[in-house]
Amino acid sequence: MRFQVIDHPLVAHKVRLLRDKDTNTVIFRMVSNEVVSLLAYEATSNVKTETVQIETPVATTTAVRLARDPRPIIVPVLRAGLGMLDGMIQSMPTAEVGFLGIRRDEETLTPLTYANRLPDELSGRQCYIIDPMLATGGTLIDTVDYLVERGATDITAICILAAPEGVEAVRTAAARHGNTLKLSVFVAALDERLNELGYIVPGLGDAGDRLYGYVD
Numbered sequence: 001m002r003f004q005v006i007d008h009p010l011v012a013h014k015v016r017l018l019r020d021k022d023t024n025t026v027i028f029r030m031v032s033n034e035v036v037s038l039l040a041y042e043a044t045s046n047v048k049t050e051t052v053q054i055e056t057p058v059a060t061t062t063a064v065r066l067a068r069d070p071r072p073i074i075v076p077v078l079r080a081g082l083g084m085l086d087g088m089i090q091s092m093p094t095a096e097v098g099f100l101g102i103r104r105d106e107e108t109l110t111p112l113t114y115a116n117r118l119p120d121e122l123s124g125r126q127c128y129i130i131d132p133m134l135a136t137g138g139t140l141i142d143t144v145d146y147l148v149e150r151g152a153t154d155i156t157a158i159c160i161l162a163a164p165e166g167v168e169a170v171r172t173a174a175a176r177h178g179n180t181l182k183l184s185v186f187v188a189a190l191d192e193r194l195n196e197l198g199y200i201v202p203g204l205g206d207a208g209d210r211l212y213g214y215v216d
């Protein structure tokens with residue numbers, strides 16, 4: 001598994017805004033998408049492309065576009081992943097979007113899947129998972145397993161924050177798939193640890209609640 005923290009002043013500046021408890025929902029949503037757009041430049045460096053001929057106002061030339069067969073697919077993990085979707089689509093406007101609904105049991109910290117809108121066949125597709133927090137790693141592991149079951153072998157995850165415990169859990173789980181899976185994880189920051197409630201420290205709180213409000 002490839003794991004990379006994007007060390008860039010603009011990313012660090014925007015993460016600071018997300019961490020601040022006084023950042024309101026409107027700004028939090030906007031900055032979340034800005035961070036994703038920055039991360040996407042690195043995370044999509046190996047996206048498949050194809051060569052085409054185009055006409056400029058001056059001459060015919062060869063140009064590059066994102067591959068259309070098969071197209072990459074973006075998989076936001078509901079609900080917090082939706083807050084990152086606009087930023088990702090800005091980087092890859094021709095990509096398809098699938099949805100996976102996973103929530104964490106607050107007592108056991110295990111992921112529970114409640115919605116699935118993914119293609120049945122993902123062989124040959126480059127899959128991009130977006131989810132703000134890589135905490136225990138359970139949600140990302142479950143999402144990767146779902147995609148692998150459908151034939152995916154090239155998966156990239158983009159998260160804003162990660163905890164060391166979650167990174168190691170994902171690394172261990174990815175190793176089960178051996179060389180058949182190419183998994184990359186890109187984050188804006190690697191934090192200190194998880195607390196006793198499974199929250200990332202120092203973190204930014206519950207990303208879903210800060211994006212959409214507190215729902216009982």
